[in-house]
Amino acid sequence: MSRVIAIFNQKGGVGKTTTAMNVSGYFAILGKKTLLIDFDPQYNTTIGLGVIHEPSETIYHALLAGQQIDKVIKRTYLARLDVVPASQDLAGALVELIEVPDRESLLKKFIDRIRDQYDFILVDLGPTVNLLTVNGLMAADEVVIPVQCEYYSLEGIPQLLDTVHLIRENLGHPLKISGALLTMYDKREKLSRDIAREIRKRFPYKVYDVEIPRSVALAESPRFQKPIMLYAPQSPGAIAYEELAKEIIRGDENQKEYIIPPKRDVFETISSHPYVEKTYEYDYGTYTPAINIKSEEIKKEIIEEEISSDIREPLVLMIHEEGDFKDFFDSLTPERK
Ligand code: ATP
Numbered sequence: 001m002s003r004v005i006a007i008f009n010q011k012g013g014v015g016k017t018t019t020a021m022n023v024s025g026y027f028a029i030l031g032k033k034t035l036l037i038d039f040d041p042q043y044n045t046t047i048g049l050g051v052i053h054e055p056s057e058t059i060y061h062a063l064l065a066g067q068q069i070d071k072v073i074k075r076t077y078l079a080r081l082d083v084v085p086a087s088q089d090l091a092g093a094l095v096e097l098i099e100v101p102d103r104e105s106l107l108k109k110f111i112d113r114i115r116d117q118y119d120f121i122l123v124d125l126g127p128t129v130n131l132l133t134v135n136g137l138m139a140a141d142e143v144v145i146p147v148q149c150e151y152y153s154l155e156g157i158p159q160l161l162d163t164v165h166l167i168r169e170n171l172g173h174p175l176k177i178s179g180a181l182l183t184m185y186d187k188r189e190k191l192s193r194d195i196a197r198e199i200r201k202r203f204p205y206k207v208y209d210v211e212i213p214r215s216v217a218l219a220e221s222p223r224f225q226k227p228i229m230l231y232a233p234q235s236p237g238a239i240a241y242e243e244l245a246k247e248i249i250r251g252d253e254n255q256k257e258y259i260i261p262p263k264r265d266v267f268e269t270i271s272s273h274p275y276v277e278k279t280y281e282y283d284y285g286t287y288t289p290a291i292n293i294k295s296e297e298i299k300k301e302i303i304e305e306e307i308s309s310d311i312r313e314p315l316v317l318m319i320h321e322e323g324d325f326k327d328f329f330d331s332l333t334p335e336r337k
């Protein structure tokens with residue numbers, strides 16, 4: 001039974017295309033017949049793998065211009081790896097799709113016609129949430145979410161999970177989150193290590209064991225139109241993507257049971273401070289500390305950016321404590337929860 005995996009994060013430049021290209025390559029090397037579909041109007045996968053095709057031989061043409069399927073499936077330098085290219089035309093599909101019946105499931109129909117020929121079909125999505133993304137997610141059985149180890153990476157996660165939940169609940173498609181993947185990880189940098197730890201702690205689904213290191217070879221290989229195993233097979237990035245491919249093939253073992261938690265619920269307030277309450281927001285299974293200012297007058301002061309020292313200190317203290325909030329929450333007695 002083949003597996004269709006969308007590589008999704010609406011945040012740009014987090015390593016989706018790098019992951020799609022290189023994991024696909026290793027699936028092929030590990031003996032799995034693999035198809036990689038470029039479903040991003042930026043067509044970076046198509047460029048990065050040097051796919052040669054006629055202008056009318058792209059995913060857009062197969063979906064909306066009557067092109068035959070076998071014309072858009074292209075072979076690559078790797079045995080067992082095929083690619084369906086994209087081009088800028090795909091941007092136009094956004095407008096055309098609106099008119100089409102079943103506009104959310106055109107890609108799914110395309111994939112359904114060929115999925116029995118492959119062990120894995122990967123879909124590389126662009127950095128947006130639009131009808132193309134919805135098509136990619138509706139066509140997939142599971143999503144892999146690359147998350148870059150940088151300061152703002154956690155911020156987009158609630159929105160990303162919202163999109164997946166919308167696909168499940170509103171469109172009735174049982175899409176599974178296979179896991180988040182830490183990318184551009186630099187083990188020498190404390191910030192990178194701290195962020196990786198924080199994502200492992202807070203992300204409510206599996207986080208892959210392997211971390212993809214920041215690696216020059218990974219950034220360079222698209223310039224040579226090759227996946228990493230044909231460009232620098234001994235590099236740390238290559239080794240990490242091979243490990244990831246194996247981890248994905250192993251699949252569900254040790255998968256956290258996923259329950260859809262209530263969307264957002266403020267349910268804990270702990271503070272004896274006269275001005276400040278520390279609250280915990282429960283958001284898709286993660287606990288996020290929030291600070292509630294009790295006094296309207298002080299709120300006004302903060303808005304006016306004239307924070308007096310007696311409020312600034314507890315605020316700083318609470319922000320400082322953030323890292324331990326979950327352990328603290330876990331230590332509470334059930335009544336207090
Ligand atoms: P977009 O959202 O625009 O589609 P993306 O999420 O597909 O972007 P990539 O194109 O894979 O992201 O990566 C963004 C940039 O970072 C590229 O220049 C890529 O070569 C580089 N890059 C990706 N992963 C790594 C890595 N592990 N080490 C070094 N550079 C990387």
Ligand code: MG
Nearest residue numbers: 016017040044
């Ligand atoms: Mg990309």
